[in-house]
Amino acid sequence: MDGAAPRFAADAMLARLARWLRVLGWDTTLDPELDDPELVFRANEQRRILLTRDRHLLRELKPHRSLEVRSDEPLEQLRDVVLSLQLEPPRELFTRCTVCNSPLPDPLSPAQREVLLPPDVRDLPGPARQCPGCGRIYWLGSHARRMRAALERTLPGWLAP
Template identity: 70%
Template sequence: MPKCAPWLLVARASARAWPAAHENPAVACLPSAAPATGETAPRFAADAMLARLARWLRLLGWDTTLDAALHDGKLVRQAEQEDRVLLTRDRHLLRELRPHRALRIEHDDPLQQLAQVVRQLALAPPAELFTRCTVCNTALSAPLPPQARAALLPADVRELPGPARHCPGCGRLYWRGSHARRMRAALERALPGWLRREP
């Protein structure tokens, strides 16, 4: 059964048994969403203290790794090997290990942290929100075609406007429920005038 992504899905659990991703060829062959512009998307590595920030970055479609089990040295090496900007609140890490590309996060609130990242790195807004899994960081599928949408989504949300997507990494399903609207509103409060208008 495809998992419901808790950040986006708010509909009641359906009594229907949904097919697992590996049992449904309509899901298995879906391509990942392609970037909508020619811009190179930023890539980040977040330390263990920044899990909530990592989810917001993923919501914006930005590839953001997070592994609480990594010690500081391995985190820095991995970020450099994968050409990621290291995001951390650990002054000791920055002082002793001197990563090549890093940003010290100054705030406690995750939306203020996000605003700091966007402003200090002068990041352009993504063409679209909700194109990456906020849980496992995998790029989501292209919008589900009607047949797969009907097969996978609970009956009470199939008619909601907006695309539905599948995560090929962990099997979660994403659609534009009330959580998505609230998160967009939170982003607009944190970064007034920054997001692109919805089509």
């Protein structure tokens, strides 16, 4: 890659991969309602790397930038994307909403944490953020530790400590 953060467009078959890419902070669009020509048009127009398992789409519609995803398993798919595109690890995980792809803003203030977080997680260390797009709230709980561990198993030594 050229040093700029990659931007992806994932086809409908790659929803779980799209979520993992978002965990890594990479702008990844996913709209299952788009037909193939519109998906390719938008990926080209927005200068995104189109990720697909659909060989017919690649052969017939010829997106400008694309990667054929071959594995069925989302973490294997992620490893293949990272290695094929020689992607650098992100400085921080969990900076983008895994549901709607919006960048997550600065962490919640202590007063916002008190109001927005469930009582049992208010005192957890680390930032908590609310998505400006869909309102979902993120914090570094056990799910974040499990996801980081899955990433470490998938890409050993790739993430910063």
